[in-house]
Amino acid sequence: MDGRRRGAAILVIGDEILSGRTQDTNTGYIARWLAQLGVPVGEARVVPDIEAEIVAAVRHLSARFDYVFSTGGIGPTHDDITADCMAKAFGTGIDFHPAVFAAMAARYASLNIGPFNEARQRMARIPYGASLIVNGLSGAPGFQLGNVFVMAGIPAVMQAMLEDVRGRLVAGQALSSVTVSAHLGEGTIAAGLAALQKQYPDIPLGSYPFNKDGKFGTSLVARGSDAARLAEVKAALTAMIRTAGGEPVD
Amino acid sequence: MDGRRRGAAILVIGDEILSGRTQDTNTGYIARWLAQLGVPVGEARVVPDIEAEIVAAVRHLSARFDYVFSTGGIGPTHDDITADCMAKAFGTGIDFHPAVFAAMAARYASLNIGPFNEARQRMARIPYGASLIVNGLSGAPGFQLGNVFVMAGIPAVMQAMLEDVRGRLVAGQALSSVTVSAHLGEGTIAAGLAALQKQYPDIPLGSYPFNKDGKFGTSLVARGSDAARLAEVKAALTAMIRTAGGEPVD
Numbered sequence: 001m002d003g004r005r006r007g008a009a010i011l012v013i014g015d016e017i018l019s020g021r022t023q024d025t026n027t028g029y030i031a032r033w034l035a036q037l038g039v040p041v042g043e044a045r046v047v048p049d050i051e052a053e054i055v056a057a058v059r060h061l062s063a064r065f066d067y068v069f070s071t072g073g074i075g076p077t078h079d080d081i082t083a084d085c086m087a088k089a090f091g092t093g094i095d096f097h098p099a100v101f102a103a104m105a106a107r108y109a110s111l112n113i114g115p116f117n118e119a120r121q122r123m124a125r126i127p128y129g130a131s132l133i134v135n136g137l138s139g140a141p142g143f144q145l146g147n148v149f150v151m152a153g154i155p156a157v158m159q160a161m162l163e164d165v166r167g168r169l170v171a172g173q174a175l176s177s178v179t180v181s182a183h184l185g186e187g188t189i190a191a192g193l194a195a196l197q198k199q200y201p202d203i204p205l206g207s208y209p210f211n212k213d214g215k216f217g218t219s220l221v222a223r224g225s226d227a228a229r230l231a232e233v234k235a236a237l238t239a240m241i242r243t244a245g246g247e248p249v250d
Numbered sequence: 251m252d253g254r255r256r257g258a259a260i261l262v263i264g265d266e267i268l269s270g271r272t273q274d275t276n277t278g279y280i281a282r283w284l285a286q287l288g289v290p291v292g293e294a295r296v297v298p299d300i301e302a303e304i305v306a307a308v309r310h311l312s313a314r315f316d317y318v319f320s321t322g323g324i325g326p327t328h329d330d331i332t333a334d335c336m337a338k339a340f341g342t343g344i345d346f347h348p349a350v351f352a353a354m355a356a357r358y359a360s361l362n363i364g365p366f367n368e369a370r371q372r373m374a375r376i377p378y379g380a381s382l383i384v385n386g387l388s389g390a391p392g393f394q395l396g397n398v399f400v401m402a403g404i405p406a407v408m409q410a411m412l413e414d415v416r417g418r419l420v421a422g423q424a425l426s427s428v429t430v431s432a433h434l435g436e437g438t439i440a441a442g443l444a445a446l447q448k449q450y451p452d453i454p455l456g457s458y459p460f461n462k463d464g465k466f467g468t469s470l471v472a473r474g475s476d477a478a479r480l481a482e483v484k485a486a487l488t489a490m491i492r493t494a495g496g497e498p499v500d
Binding site: 017019020023025030032035042045047048075076077079113117119120186187193204209 | 265266267268269270271272273274275277278279280281282285290291292293294295296297298303325326327328329363364365367368369370372373404425427435436437438440441443444447454455456457458459471473
């Protein structure tokens, strides 16, 4: 067993991501949303619509991280097996949730969105012991089981569900970042950057090459929760860039 | 230990993906590229720039899959630790590769791209026993160690490197797909789709809701390597959609 780690993991469930048919954007959205709450993301995984794979990933990640955010696989079709897999991963059962079933039945009866048939009723199956995550957009809820937040894969629905999760998290200190960019190659500033990283071991410094309108350069990013310290690091990065013969740009 | 699986895994290395700063697009590109070669992708992971995490992921994925494709962490800065981690994962050493070092020194001497300093020289460090992956775009190579292909994180460079990998793979039967879309909800066609999945157990059928110019619908996707069978499934999907009261659309 690997060591326990603080923060969150993201688990993206779905063959369509692994086939390259669909570009995942949920990972980045959840990561930025969590950063505002001071919760770092330590790992992200994409697994196929295969029970054994989903169950193994849920067990591994939920044991290692404070929180797991899953997306995908809670719709009405035969390949939507996430709810059953979550129940299995936590060793609990699953059945129709009476209140969810009633609310969905009423919703389908009042809106012109098709019959509340057997396929749609599947979306009212919730593992025992789970608490619901409200879906303000399309009705069928997500749920929280243990430290796992189970959400839809459709980005707009997932984003709506996240808002219902916010109050359940123990927020850390919000992480923010400062960026200093220059038209210098990574190799030109690597030594200066490494020296600054030694000087500020508590502030992770990242280096990201860019190509903006044909002009190459590097963005240096410092992350942390202490605004004063970030400002100090930004000044140090700026000075380092000037020493290397560059000038900060936007 | 989980069971061994056929196909490939993708390992994305970098804090910038987990923080949401950078949107990963390499996973989708590699997945589509591999599908053309008939190699399915069974899992994708994003891990941070932390040695223990990278080493553990490489060992796990390389033991389980035929191939692992990693992106990121082979640049010149202090947070580029992928090469060292790969050596550690495979229990081998790492040192400057004489031919790579010489070629990079010549390249930096002839082009106006800065000095071949200590930071850039780091990119010539290659694990013992690795074969090189040519980087036609920016010089510094990737490498293959065992069944792991270690590539750059910058998409254009990664894509150039993939071309040098092509000949090393045992291609399967190229996977292709057929899609049938209609302005019907997933819940309306879920039962018919499930019945077809039972009828064609060898052809994975996926269901993906869409919202195109405000019109909602569902795309049904069948994947396989047998064109005749895919055509048969496409006809069956079309008939099913018409039975459900819909009409295929582009």
